[in-house]
Amino acid sequence: MRIARFQHADKIKIGKIDDDTVRVFADAPPIEAIIASGLGAAHRLDVAETVPLAEVRLLAPLRPSSIRDFVAFEEHVDGVRRSVDGSAGVPEAWYDAPTFYFTNPHAIYGPGDDIPFPAASVARDFELEVAAIAGPEQSVFGYTIFNDWSARDLQSREMQVRLGPAKGKDFASSLGPWIVTADELEPYRDADGFLDLWCAAEVNGVEVGRDLLSNMGWTFETMIAYAGRDSLVKAGDVLGSGTVGNGGCLAELWGRNGKQDPPPLTDGDVVTLTVEGIGSLTNRITSGSENRELPRVRRRDPAQARAERQS
Template sequence: MRLITYRHDGRIGTGILQNDQVRPFVGEPAMTQVIEQGIGEVADQGIPLADIQLLAPLRPTSIRDFVAFEEHVEGVRRSIDGATGVPEAWYDAPAFYFTNPHAIYGPDDDVPFPAASVARDFELEVAAIAGPDRTIFGYTIFNDWSARDLQSREMTINLGPAKGKDFASSLGPWIVTADELSPYEKDGFLDLWCSASVNGTEVGRDLLSNMGWTFEAMLAHAARDSVVRPGDVLGSGTVGNGGCLAELWGRNGRQAPPPLTDGDVVTLTVEGIGSLTNRIISGPEHGPAVPARRRDPARARHERQH
């Protein structure tokens, strides 16, 4: 079953996509309500898919983005900080960072990068959508857009990425319920081909089943000593073999293929789910960030005491 959020005649609705017809949910629930309360009644009258605008399928309250592919870790690590290999700690447990749930873009939206960024990148991922009782409700395509020049600078502080990531994430084109992808299961993993193209040229292709952990294991780890709610998004992390440009830069020793620029069109395609396309633009210009004051704390304490 494919669940969508859409705009039609100035109204935003949710529904089921069947044979190029949208069957709206009665009562116009938000997608998070559908996920939490179950798939309810749909209208008798359908709307042609051609007559609606697809939106991001949901507005999650949180996004945990994991890093579940060794090949990606190795290549990007070399690109970002020049290190080689995979950190031993990566194998211990599925690592993730939180990204911004308020900067979500949907199918065919223009995605604004920080204007100052000149190392713009995509990330090809699949996102699992958490359901009730620590289950997985369904899956969608996830593009974790990355300003690599901002990211590499800020991560020297030994924190996760921040302004290099929080400007945009794309989800779509719809949510495919977990039961529909069960034929692709292999040893607990989803054996799906994932590919990425820039301006119609494929630059990466990998199997989702090359993940180091299943989505169920990542969900259980996320919920450990914490809270995961229905509708929360859990990204797979970027697939290997060209799932992002930075991995290729690390392996090639140079920025080839080149970073994304204004007007570039990125399409991510996942077997069994569909395709998600966005065009790159620049956001508004800003001045430089406010630098920290440099201070001698010990001297300040001494002066305050005397």
């Protein structure tokens, strides 16, 4: 089942997509409550009406309370390291556990939305990912496409402090076009538990990357279990696969090509991510507002600081 949030007749509604038709749920609770109730309850929701898909405006399928983004593809790690500092290979620590970072759940965009990049950024990038939506008791409720937009120039500077990423990432994430429930993708699961789905990225209609989701280092179930270790994963939390390899982002290609080829995204560029069994997610690049200069940092004189402590 494909569950969507959408706008129709000036109201936000929830329903399931059947080909070119939307079957609108009757008296549906918020999507977060549907996810928390589990797959069985979701399949039992009643339908109140049907409307053509062409008459609705798809929205981000949910507004998660948290987003964990993993880095589960070796090829991506190697390519981006080449882009950042010229080093090659994958750090041995990558193999120990599925590493992730938290990004901003308050800057979520949906299908067809314009993405406002930081105006100062000139190294604008996309990231092709699949996200698992956590269900009850750390199960997988379903999957959606996830674009982890990246301002690589901002990201490179701030990560020199050994913390982040922060402002290079927190301005936008895209989810959509809907949630495909986990049971629908079971036929794609291989013997090791990975989903054998083709993922592709296009910029202005030209394909720049393609990879299999099953090239991940860990399954989504393993990543959810690790995220919940000594912590809490709640139903509705979003867990990104990390960027697929073989051109799942521009930075990987920059690292392998030794130059920014293909070029960074600019205003007006259109990025489309397509995942087999899920669908396509398209967004256009724009620039956000110019920011004021920060106040200058206060640099402390170590000798003066010692004198103050002694006085």
